[in-house]
Amino acid sequence: MSTETNSDNIEKIQANETNIAILAETLFLANLLLIPVIPFLVLFSLYRKYSKKPGSLAFNHIRQTFIASLWAGVFIVCVVAVFYFLSNVSTAVTWTIIITYLTCVHSLFVMLGIYGLAKAMASQTVVFPLIGLKPGKGSGI
Numbered sequence: 001m002s003t004e005t006n007s008d009n010i011e012k013i014q015a016n017e018t019n020i021a022i023l024a025e026t027l028f029l030a031n032l033l034l035i036p037v038i039p040f041l042v043l044f045s046l047y048r049k050y051s052k053k054p055g056s057l058a059f060n061h062i063r064q065t066f067i068a069s070l071w072a073g074v075f076i077v078c079v080v081a082v083f084y085f086l087s088n089v090s091t092a093v094t095w096t097i098i099i100t101y102l103t104c105v106h107s108l109f110v111m112l113g114i115y116g117l118a119k120a121m122a123s124q125t126v127v128f129p130l131i132g133l134k135p136g137k138g139s140g141i
Contacts, residue, residue: 014057014123016058017056017057017058017123018057018120018121018123020046020050020057020058020061020062021057021058021060021061021062021120021123022061022117022120022121023046024043024046024058024061024062024064024065024066024120025061025065025113025116025117025119025120026117027039027040027042027043027046027065028043028065028068028069028113028116029110029113029114029117031043031069031072032072032106032109032110032113033110040069043062043065043066043069044066046062047062047063047066050062057120057123057124057125060125060126061116061119061120061125061126064116064126064127064128065113065116067128067131068109068112068113068116068128068131071109071131072105072109075105075109076102076105076106076109079101079105080098080101080102083097083098083101084098112128112129112131115128116128
């Protein structure tokens with residue numbers, strides 16, 4: 001009887017980890033697609049809360065989405081701001097380049113979020129290509 005309770009507890013913990021991983025990926029996508037900043041702040045609070053469990057599925061997804069959110073902020077906001085202030089904004093070419101850049105970079109981050117969400121729903125860990133940290137490689141901040 002105790003093995004049944006043990007396996008039930010393990011299943012509940014795994015289901016909870018999966019739900020939190022799905023929440024992290026959903027917050028990442030909401031930050032990109034719906035309302036910026038608020039989902040990022042919730043993701044930051046989850047990152048701080050789960051940083052004490054570095055080997056968990058939930059922390060893997062939280063860390064990857066938190067790092068990806070930081071990179072998205074750099075690539076989407078900072079790069080465009082630098083380009084905007086260093087170029088002639090009255091020309092159509094400048095705006096074409098900015099809009100094309102934003103479309104490509106934003107779409108890339110949305111696709112990473114969808115990939116991460118699929119991995120979270122399958123209860124698998126994720127490492128985002130190029131911007132993600134492999135488990136055990138630094139703290140992420």
